[in-house]
Amino acid sequence: MPQNLQLAITAFGGPETLKLQHTDIPEPQDGQVLIKVAFAGVNPVDAKTRAGLGWGAEKIKDILPWVPGFDVAGVVVQDSTRFKAGDRVAGRIVEGGGYGQYLCASADVLSRIPDGVSFEAAASLPVAGLTAWQALELAELKAGEKVLILAGAGGVGHFAIQLAKAQGASVYASCSAANIDFVNGLGATALDYAVSPLEAQVNDVDVLIDLVGGDVGEAALKSVAKNGRVVTVPTITADRIIAAAKPLGIDVKGMLVVPKPEQMDTLLTLVQEGKVRVEIAKTYPLEDGVQAHVDIQTGRTRGKLLLEMPE
Structure with a gap:
């Protein structure tokens, strides 16, 4: 059985509380799509949640270890009502889980990635x-x-x-x-x-x-x-x-950002047409996620930080 490698918050605290874990590949429920994640965005909210601050930490305090990651871009694994296997998709995942190789997400928060837009650019947009x-x-x-x-x-x-x-x-x-x-x-x-x-x-x-x-x-x-x-x-x-x-x-x-696939579609089109530029400061392999958190906490990064999932 192939395993799902993830990076999880194991306790509230510093970046070192992020640890790699293996879990089973999740099964999509009704209305969900199984995605093989290519890249996940790293956002300041991820570091705040890991530190035990804010609404995010309040929600997960009793269910640690928990896998962060609200920005994902990847490939649909199996056909569903709205997407076919092989479709490239991206979206804002409210439940988190992006720091891992596989993820189930509600089909109605996902957007198709247009031709000519990279997974990296698409993963930078949802949050x-x-x-x-x-x-x-x-x-x-x-x-x-x-x-x-x-x-x-x-x-x-x-x-x-x-x-x-x-x-x-x-x-x-x-x-x-x-x-x-x-x-x-x-x-x-x-x-x-x-x-x-x-x-x-x-x-x-x-x-x-x-x-x-x-x-x-x-x-x-x-x-x-x-x-x-x-x-x-x-x-x-x-x-x-x-x-x-x-x-x-x-x-x-x-304000609190909410998934709006129609806005996401427009952003992806603007990137495709060269009207919006996506600046990616650095991409880290998943196992270097601790360093990504050290860097995002400085508040000095230019553009976006991304995690790349292993094949």
Whole structure:
């Protein structure tokens, strides 16, 4: 019987709590598709969950070991009602499980990967691409408005810049000195957060997309116009940002990304047409997943980190 090699969170704590395990290949239930995973995305939420923080950790605390991974791209193993064996698919998997060779996923969260789009690019989109799309949608960004995106060089940030630009917005994005050229190249005005406070570099923005939260997210409120709109993505500090914005007359919404295959289809098409660029910082073999977690925790990675499954 072939086995399913996975990387699991065995206890809450540091990256070293991730351990390889062998399990049986899962059997798809009604409405599910068995996928042989090619690549899985590594996201900040994976590291937070592993550390025991946030809603994700709360959900899994009694069922460890648990396999993370909400972004996957791979091949359908057997025919189902919606997909045929051999179809290339990608999607946002709410239950996790992406850090493994095989996975069962609900057919209605999956998108076909178009010709000419790599598994790597497709695996980069479900969490980061959909988060960027849904954050801009929640902010009701309109053409001609000024938007500030925090952490513009990161996974979500680099997609948010491109999508906001495509909507006709005037885009500003914070980043480190090392990423100035990269962020400018995506169509934003790059702001080096180490040079001076953001409010000294840009103000009266209509929309703030806060991808950092905490002290940084709160300080960025000073750049927002009165009656401006803010979407804060890190759930752990959302209440704090909402509270800090109230006396300033600024509306803040927190959000949680949800699977939307029709949005995912559009993102895949934009990548296929060369209208959205996917930046992949590094790809690690599954057995080096601990290092991927060490790296994502720095908050300094450019674009996306991926895990490649062994054959």
